[in-house]
Amino acid sequence: MDPKKSDVLQGTLDLMILKTLHGLGSLHGFGIARRIEQLSEEVLQLNEGTAYTFLLRLQQNGWIASEWGTSENNRKAKFYSITRRGLKQLAIETESWERISGVIGRVLRIAERG
Amino acid sequence: MLWSMKVLASRIRGWVAARKTDEEFMQELDAHLELLTAEYIRRGMTTEEAQRSARVRMGGVTQLRETHREVGGLPAAENLFQDVRYALRTLRNRPGFALVCILTLGLGIGASTAIFSVVNGVLLRPLPYPNSSRLVRIEESHPGESAANFTYASYLDLERESKSLENITAFRPWSFNLTGDGEPEHVTGALVSGSFFSALGLQPLLGKTISAEDDQPGGDYHVVVLSYELWQSRFGSDRGILGRMLRVSAENYRVIGVMPRGFDYPDKSSVWCPLVAGGELHNNRRSHVLTVIADLRSGKTLGSAQGEMTVIAERIEKQNPGVDPEMLITAVSLQKNLVAPVQPALLILIFAVGLLLLLACANLANLELAQAAARQKEFAIRLAIGAGRARLARQLLTESLVLSSLGAALGLGIASQSLFLIVAVNANDMPRSGEISLDWRVLGFTLLVSLVTGLLFGLAPAVVGTRIDLITSLKEGGSVLTGATRPGSSRALVILQFALAVVLLVGAGLVANSFVRLLQVNPGFNPSGILAIPLFLSPVEYPEGDPKGPVLLHQLLENIRSVPGVRSVGLVNALPITGGPDTDFVIAGRPVPPANNEPSADIRTADSGYFRTMGIPLLAGREFTESDNAGARRVLVINQTMAREYWPHEDPIGQRVTMKDWGSPLTGEIVGIVGDVKTNGLDAVVGPMIYWPYSQFPQLFNTIVVRSEDNPLRLLPAVKSAIWSIDKNQPISRAETLDQILAESLARRHLYMVLLGIFSSAALLLAAVGIYSMVSYSVSQRTREMGIRLAIGAERKDVLLLVLGQGAKVALLGIAVGIAAALSLTRLMSNLLFGVGATDPLTFAGVAMLLTLVALFTSYIPARRAMRVDPMVALRYE
Secondary structure (H helix, E strand, O other): OOOOOOOOOHHHHHHHHHHHHHHHOOEEHHHHHHHHHHHOOOOOOOOHHHHHHHHHHHHHOOOEEEEEEEOOOOOEEEEEEEOHHHHHHHHHHHHHHHHHHHHHHHHHHHHHHO | OHHHHHHHHHHHHHHHOHHHHHHHHHHHHHHHHHHHHHHHHHOOOOHHHHHHHHHHHHOOHHHHHHHHHHHHOOHHHHHHHHHHHHHHHHHHHOHHHHHHHHHHHHHHHHHHHHHHHHHHHHHHOOOOOOOHHHEEEEEEEOOOOOOEOEOHHHHHHHHHHOOOEEEEEEEEEEEEEEEOOOOOEEEEEEEEOOOHHHHHOOOOOEEOOOOHHHHOOOOOOOEEEEOHHHHHHHHOOOHHHOOOEEEEOOEEEEEEEEOOOOOOOOOOOOEEEEOOOOHHHHOOOOOOOEEEEEEEOOOOOHHHHHHHHHHHHHHHHHHOOOOOOOOEEEEEEHHHHHHOOOHHHHHHHHHHHHHHHHHHHHHHHHHHHHHHHHOHHHHHHHHHOOOOHHHHHHHHHHHHHHHHHHHHHHHHHHHHHHHHHHHHHHOOOOOOHHHOOOOHHHHHHHHHHHHHHHHHHHHHHHHHHOOOOHHHHHOOOOOOOOOOHHHHHHHHHHHHHHHHHHHHHHHHHHHHHHHHHHHOOOOOOOOOOEEEEEEEOOOOOOOOOOOHHHHHHHHHHHHHHOOOOEEEEEEEOOOOOOOOOEEEEEEOOOOOOOHHHOOEEEEEEEOOOHHHHHOOOEEEEOOOOOOOOOOOOOEEEEEHHHHHHHOOOOOOOOOEEEEOOOOOOEEEEEEEEEOOOOOOOOOOOOOOEEEEEOOOOOOOEEEEEEEEOOOHHHHHHHHHHHHHOOOOOOOOOOOEEHHHHHHHHOHHHHHHHHHHHHHHHHHHHHHHHHHHHHHHHHHHHOHHHHHHHHHOOOOHHHHHHHHHHHHHHHHHHHHHHHHHHHHHHHHHHHHHOOOOOOOOHHHHHHHHHHHHHHHHHHHHHHHHHHHOOOHHHHHHOO
């Protein structure tokens, strides 16, 4: 595997999907994948089929909802949007992510200074 | 918690709607693919390139679907269904194997379920009375003797004094002649004291039961309660029966109630009347004729009740010195008391059937092992293409579970059929036999057994089968299964099978041996060609002490004697084999023995024709004659045992004996000695016996014996009309031949013998199959070795002996283990045996020989195959 393109941790991808849906409203799977790719500047290149497993799981948890709609090319597609519970979860995960990344950042800085 | 419930709910929804979800998911993926392709084309790829890149980017569609299904549905359930489907398919491909497995299991489970049903109905399930947990039986006994019934006086003492018991009730099994509606009918029932039904806690179906005001002397005690079955059969379930007057033993009784269906305590009763103690019985402390049951008061234990009983017994003895010395009162649970006679045998049967089931499991494990070996390549391929070992093990377990479920279904069918048979054969003999049925508990037991069996025999191959070395097994001709695992475990299983078969065969052999010996026992009379007709004289028409009874009996005997085909006729109060009354006695002119150590003897009344009709030999003196009537000098005939025990060196004839227990003491002079008859069954020791002339000691219960020229049952209609021409109200519903009575007395033993015989034959068959499959498997594995041996000069005979020796070694080891086990186990069944010791060397040797022969014979078949191996073919083999 390409070393620059890290294997996306499950929790991270959950967070990214939720954040994307929070920012852009209703999106289909393709749109979500494009958006994440774009935002991560192609560093995170996911196996796009896998995203659907994540979507299904998020849906089972009640964090996102889905409904059938029509895509840009006039095909039937499923559109996902964040739910109220999803918003709460997003807040929790954002907070914990920031805390962890803060800690890790500090650790790395200390390590650099030796 | 709530959360995970939600996920589960969504998963179940997803699983139920699996097909739809799957379709939708495919649509979603298609849409995604199209958009991605469009995107790539926009970036400048050709259509083909774009399509390919899009697919790569998406990942494998099949795999995606699989993951999606796993996350979205219930993968475990889905895998289970898949496994079950697969298992059924593989079993269909191996019909022989499947059939043997299902039959083996069906037999094992069927037999164990049937026996467990009997044990459950008889031993485990509480008595079907509301007060069952508190019901106790109270018995009077004497040291060194088995427990006995109560006297009426002690019962009254107990009822007055006991603080730990309530609803203390006494009853006496009794016979009733029902006349008036249709043919006269002889029914059994009980005379019960007023608290009988409240002790059991039972309510009637119709009307009311007998209560405290019904059992007072001088009161209106002519009331009767009917069983549901009698109400149905004799009165057509007429709801207007209440208040009707019935002729019961020549008196009018008013029907006050009908009991619910199935209630027949005690001893298949169908009529209950009040027990009214007049004169003689009321103050009697000698005649032990009553059964006493009671409820423990709430909060009282059996132990505390027993303590109180001991105190009461001591007080009774102190107040009535010398009447019934060393009397003890014991309290036991009614249920235990009721089933005590069959408990040991039932436990032995369930043990035997457990062994059989174990044997069946061993056989299945062995079959599965062979199968696992044969299917190793299949496993290897599946492992190679990515199945997990756990998944593979689960698949194997599923297969065994499918097999055992099928076996269980078959077993349940076998069980219900054989249960029907057991109950039908044994109905009269087994306490609580009406309560035996397949119920939820039995069903649960079957399911558990089949599950455990499935796991037991599925586990071995699952462990061994998944421990394969991929590379070797995939290579052509690679030796199957690692090292010696398979032959080793298989040998152990066959040893186990032979050991189990030895135990079962020895047990069955001992019981069968006992049975044969019982059949050879001389009963002391000649049973063939004799018809026995029990008669019950109503105490109202023929009060005790009134000569009317003997006069009627005399007329009946004369009338029957003139029926064509009748060779001779006799009368007795109780037939041999079936037990009867006994009494303490005193010999005139000898020192009076201490009151607690008086000799006792069985007591019978007979007429002048009884001994001749039964074929009981006269050894000395004379038989009774017609002139030994009520007005004549009182005379006695004794049996050989009594003569030998009490007059070993003198002539008993002319001696005088006094009988103590039946009303005022009666004294008579011994005029004759007759041969012993088996009094209480062929397997019981004969004690002293005294016969009185029937007209000098009249009885209410009598049996007429008729010896015929040929088949005695053919005489029955003529005998019936001979009796009815004198007394048209005399029921003759229970006539039987003495051969039938003898057979009935052996029915229980016969059933045990048949059941153990079936189990042990099945065990023998299973052991034979076990050793056959072991030896033939090993022969097929060693074909090449045999080829080499033959090629370098071994005789065919040597090969034959080699294979036979292998089978024999395993069999002998198993037999040795089995004999060691049987030696310690058969001791537990000594009370089922008669005339043979629990370690009877002949039985043991016979079983060992039989099993050795079976082992040699079953090994011989594959051995012959090994002997005929063509060395050239064998060496090229593999």
